[in-house]
Amino acid sequence: MTESYSGASSDSATMRSPELEPKATSKNAIYSTYLPAFVLALGTGIAVPAIPTLAKSFGVEFGAASGIITAFLLGNLVGTLPCGWLIDHFGRRPIMIAGPLLTALMAFLCAFAFSFQELLLLRFLDGFAAQMWLMGRLAAISQGSAPRERGKHVSWMFGMNNTGALAGPIMGGMITSIWGARSPFIVFGALALVSLLPTLFFPDAGGRKTISKPSGKSAATGISWKEIILPRLPYFGVALFAGLTRGPIFADLLHLYAAFAYHLGPQQIGYLATGAALLAWPIGFLAGWMMDRYGRLRTMIPGFGGVALSMAALGVSTWMGLGLDWYIVLFFIAVILQALTGGSIQTVGADVAPPEARGRFLGVWRFVGQGGATLSPMLFVTLARLDYGASFLFISICAVAVVGLLIKYVPETRE
Template sequence: MIFQRIFHQLRSNKTLIILCVEVIIMMMGIGLVSPILPQYARTFGVNMTMIGMLITVFGIARMLVDIPAGRLTDKIGRRPVLIVGPLILSLGSIGCAISDTYWIFLAFRFVQGIGSAMYTTAAMVMLADVSTDENRGRLMSFYQGCVLLGAGLGPTMGGFIAQYFGLQAPFYAFAAMGVIASFWAYFSLPESRPSIVKPALRAARSKSNKPVKALLRNTDFILISLITFGVFVTRQGAQNQILPLLASDRLNSNEAQIGFALTVVALIQLVSIFVSGKYSDRAGRKGFITIGGYILVISLLMLTAVDSVRFLLLSCIVMGVGIGMCGTISSAYVADIIPRENYSIGMGTYRAISDLGFVLGPVFLGWLSDIHSFGLALIFNAIFLLVVLVWFQVKAVESRSPAY
């Protein structure tokens, strides 16, 4: 019943549907290369640290470009950035496929990160444009569900393509999907930038001559950004790095069992996203963010005590609920508290802080695991999230008044 109502309400939003088709294509493309990236890197004769750099440099590029991409959506519009971003990803993918040294490969991964930042930031700004206080949670939940759908389909396709056509083939397929996404946006996607006359726009911004500094002085914005930073650390460090290694070392789980555990996280997250998105529009964002965050903290502590496959899967279920409640609603909260004329720079800054977690999570939690144990890394992750959540619960305002 919940899903029927959500889809009925979303059918009337043409821009959202078009944007979601594009994000499914893009996330499928990104997912194509994820299962073969380490194996392809090994063909250059590099060690695990250098393989890890391929993920880190992608995140660094995103972090550096998030804010400029936000500014660009103001100058030239959201639509051009959503057209060009996938093309840059395609260029980077072709470069990765034809690289004959590791360092060239690494450079083109940076190019891919630039394209990813442009697309992701522009998409978030457009979502903020087309949503309202009454439906923002549902719209962003639907979008995030499409992200998960594309990301879930991509790895299976990528593994199949690599098996039958070689390790370079997924990069060429990714490039083709980037071109398809760009053409789809060019022919289908309308511009969502508000048609505000330039003098009025300048007047609105004159109240805050330096929007980024103003945002960084906003306690609510900083706290929600730190929560999302913590969620990104959890996703990249705990979920995608420590969980598979922990399952392998403690439980002797094979690749199929580990893959199933990660799929459980994604599926539960998908359900949690839709439910929390719908009800956050009615009951407010803050409660869902804090409850979801506390559930995520519990899941991290559960992982430290994993001693069986059943308990691992239970931990994955709890983690999926927590990320689904906390992650997506955080984006809606940000859009609620940012003035409409500052959506672009606000979303860019928010994405940059979040992507810092994408970069630091695997490195720092991996280092803690190396010097001590998986348990210490997971506990540190949980404590950081807990401190920020309590701070948020005490200090932050409710961005959307409950409307029952």
């Protein structure tokens, strides 16, 4: 039996009988959500190996070259609030169409960029465009997918994104070696256009054809930013601390730590990264099923609680001077537990989004979460200059904060 969140969507998704509820495994979900997520991530991954080579072709140093990655992340972060506003005012369907179109345009322009500054601007706009499609799809899932299917829908979307991201660099490396550093961006642009086809034929995520454009001024602007944010501050706290918890892991700072603390080389780190990806991939899909089957809290609390314990254990291992074997075991445990939380925060955001302002709410939600994920690597590195153990303890404390907020403020979705 489902139980509504305070401030959660209370539209027809919560009132349909189980027989009529749209399924996360439906043909509509596959074509409207999972397939375009995979294709877009595949294109992004194909471009990854070409980015360093293209940056070097402009004669810049490493510090400046890293700005290509930073520009994309910054565009992704900056895009959250404007995209939310655009979705509420123009509807999610136009935004989901405009996103891949802009992505394709930026990719084609990157292939013909004449200066490093131009490349930085294009990557920034590419990050903004990526946010457009993702937020439009999250808004569609928030409205169209029933609560008992929403966890799978969101987690499996991110799972397909990870699948594309894993497969893309291998293809990108081959394309770069054959046709040069600019050719992967042509392929990326073409794939972005291909990803539009499912959106055109399968416009909504929940198996229902709904009107995605707001039905007037009151629907788009009748709720203020203050009314969106203040009643849901504890939920935003969950998003913030979850971002702080995940940031250093997603930024691969644990690999950087292993290189300095245990003197691992590129090949050894590559083995660790590949092993971590192979472990996390199936668990991400499993997490969505668990959230819908057993409830959000019964999945998220063990996940974040386990991350807190594993990070604390890594901190203790540095203070005790334990060997590489201990690090590898604790690292893989942390990866497994982190994967168990995959998609959970976005699922909670979809659960609690107010029906009259889904776009703006999800814009703030992702801004807060990504802000935490952007800030935490810098905090991790700053603490590491003093003591590696303090860095791991920082992640552990953030994970504990997530658990505390979940227990106190977020009601369970299953009884």
